[in-house]
Amino acid sequence: MTEDRTFAIAPNETRAAALDRLAALLEGSGVDEARADARALLLAAAGLTHAQWVLEPSALLGQEAAARLAGYAARRAAREPVSRILAKRGFWTLDLDVAPNVLDPRADTETLVALALRLTANRRDEPLSFLDLGSGSGAILCALLAESPAAWGVAVDLSAAACDATRANLAALGLESRASVLRGRWAEAISGRFDVVVSNPPYVKRADIATLAPEVTLHDPALALDGGADGLACYREIATELPRLLKGDGVALFEAGAGQIGEISAFLEMAGLEIAGVERDLGGHERAVAARAPGAESVTI
Ligand SMILES: C[S@@+](CC[C@H](N)C(=O)[O-])C[C@H]1O[C@@H](n2cnc3c(N)ncnc32)[C@H](O)[C@@H]1O
Known part of the structure; x- marks a missing residue:
C-alpha cells in the first residue's frame, strides 16, 4: 500500500493541528527540517507573522489559507525547497x-x-x-x-x-x-x-x-x-x-x-x-x- 501524501485540510482545522499534520507528512516524505518547513509554509499560506502564530495557535486556519497550504504541502512533499515554493530567500x-x-x-x-x-x-x-x-x-x-x-x-x-x-x-x-x-x-x-x-x-x-x-x-x-x-x-x-x-x-x-x-x-x-x-x-x-x-x-x- 502506498502512503497518502496528499494534504486536504478541513475548514475547521486549527492552525496548530494543521501544523502537526503537515510536519508529519513532510517527515514521511524525507524532509529534514520538517517542522520548521511546515511552520514557514503555514505562516506564508495564512499571511501570519511569527507573533500572530505564537499568540493564536488554536485559531481556525480558514478556507483560503487551507487551500493555499494544501498546494504548498504537495510541492514540499515532492521535495521542492521552501524558498522556491515561496520564491523568496533571505540572504545577508x-x-x-x-x-x-x-x-x-x-x-x-x-x-x-x-x-x-x-x-x-x-x-x-x-x-x-x-x-x-x-x-x-x-x-x-x-x-x-x-x-x-x-x-x-x-x-x-x-x-x-x-x-x-x-x-x-x-x-x-x-x-x-x-x-x-x-x-x-x-x-x-x-x-x-x-x-x-x-x-x-x-x-x-x-x-x-x-x-x-x-x-x-x-x-x-x-x-x-x-x-x-x-x-x-x-x-x-x-x-x-x-x-x-x-x-x-x-x-x-x-x-x-x-x-x-x-x-x-x-x-x-x-x-x-x-x-x-x-x-x-x-x-x-x-x-x-x-x-x-x-x-x-x-x-x-
Ligand atoms: C554555484 S552557482 C553560484 C551563484 C551565486 N553566485 C550564488 O552564490 O548564489 C555558480 C554560477 O556559475 C554560473 N556558471 C557556470 N559556468 C559558468 C561559466 N563558464 N561562465 C560563467 N558563469 C558560469 C552558473 O550559471 C551559476 O549561476
Missing part, C-alpha cells in the same frame, strides 16, 4: 527573489560576503569596483553593493536565466544603477581591473551530483553545480585569469566546497597570487579563501 540582510533554473543562494555564501566586507572595511565609502563571476541570483553582488554605498559592480553568468535573476534582484533592491550584468563565460569579455573579484563557482564533482538531495538535483540547475570530474575545474580556469583582473591592491575571493581550500589555494598561488586569508562558515568548515597580488600587504584579514 536582503530578501532576494528566487527564480526557476537559477541556484537558490545558500547561507554558506554569506561567509564569502563577510570576508569581502572585512577586507574592504576601511574603504567602505570609496568607489570600490566588484566583479562577481557566476552571479546566479546576484546574491553576492547585491549584498556587497548594499553594504558599500559608493561601490559599483559587474556580474557575469553564462546562464540567461541567472543574468535575468541578477538584474531583477539588483532592480528590486534599487542597486541597478551601480551594476552591469553580462552574459558570458567567466571573465572572457572583461578587460578592466577590479578592487574585489568574487566567485562561488560550481564545485560539485560531476559523479556526486546524482547523490545530492532531491531539493538540489531536481531544482538547482546542473550548470550551477557541475565542477567537472574533480569538482575543481572552474577554480582552475578562473584562477589563471585573476592576475589580469585585479588592481595592484585588489583581492580575489572564492567560495569553496568541503575539503577544497587546499587545492584552490594552490591554484591561486600557481597563478602568482598570495593567500590573504581563509574564513570558516558557521559550521566551522573552511568556506572562503582570499588572495592578493604579491606585495599588496594592505590586504589583510
Whole structure:
C-alpha cells in the first residue's frame, strides 16, 4: 500500500493541528527540517507573522489559507525547497527573489560576503569596483553593493536565466544603477581591473551530483553545480585569469566546497597570487579563501 501524501485540510482545522499534520507528512516524505518547513509554509499560506502564530495557535486556519497550504504541502512533499515554493530567500540582510533554473543562494555564501566586507572595511565609502563571476541570483553582488554605498559592480553568468535573476534582484533592491550584468563565460569579455573579484563557482564533482538531495538535483540547475570530474575545474580556469583582473591592491575571493581550500589555494598561488586569508562558515568548515597580488600587504584579514 502506498502512503497518502496528499494534504486536504478541513475548514475547521486549527492552525496548530494543521501544523502537526503537515510536519508529519513532510517527515514521511524525507524532509529534514520538517517542522520548521511546515511552520514557514503555514505562516506564508495564512499571511501570519511569527507573533500572530505564537499568540493564536488554536485559531481556525480558514478556507483560503487551507487551500493555499494544501498546494504548498504537495510541492514540499515532492521535495521542492521552501524558498522556491515561496520564491523568496533571505540572504545577508536582503530578501532576494528566487527564480526557476537559477541556484537558490545558500547561507554558506554569506561567509564569502563577510570576508569581502572585512577586507574592504576601511574603504567602505570609496568607489570600490566588484566583479562577481557566476552571479546566479546576484546574491553576492547585491549584498556587497548594499553594504558599500559608493561601490559599483559587474556580474557575469553564462546562464540567461541567472543574468535575468541578477538584474531583477539588483532592480528590486534599487542597486541597478551601480551594476552591469553580462552574459558570458567567466571573465572572457572583461578587460578592466577590479578592487574585489568574487566567485562561488560550481564545485560539485560531476559523479556526486546524482547523490545530492532531491531539493538540489531536481531544482538547482546542473550548470550551477557541475565542477567537472574533480569538482575543481572552474577554480582552475578562473584562477589563471585573476592576475589580469585585479588592481595592484585588489583581492580575489572564492567560495569553496568541503575539503577544497587546499587545492584552490594552490591554484591561486600557481597563478602568482598570495593567500590573504581563509574564513570558516558557521559550521566551522573552511568556506572562503582570499588572495592578493604579491606585495599588496594592505590586504589583510
Ligand atoms: C554555484 S552557482 C553560484 C551563484 C551565486 N553566485 C550564488 O552564490 O548564489 C555558480 C554560477 O556559475 C554560473 N556558471 C557556470 N559556468 C559558468 C561559466 N563558464 N561562465 C560563467 N558563469 C558560469 C552558473 O550559471 C551559476 O549561476
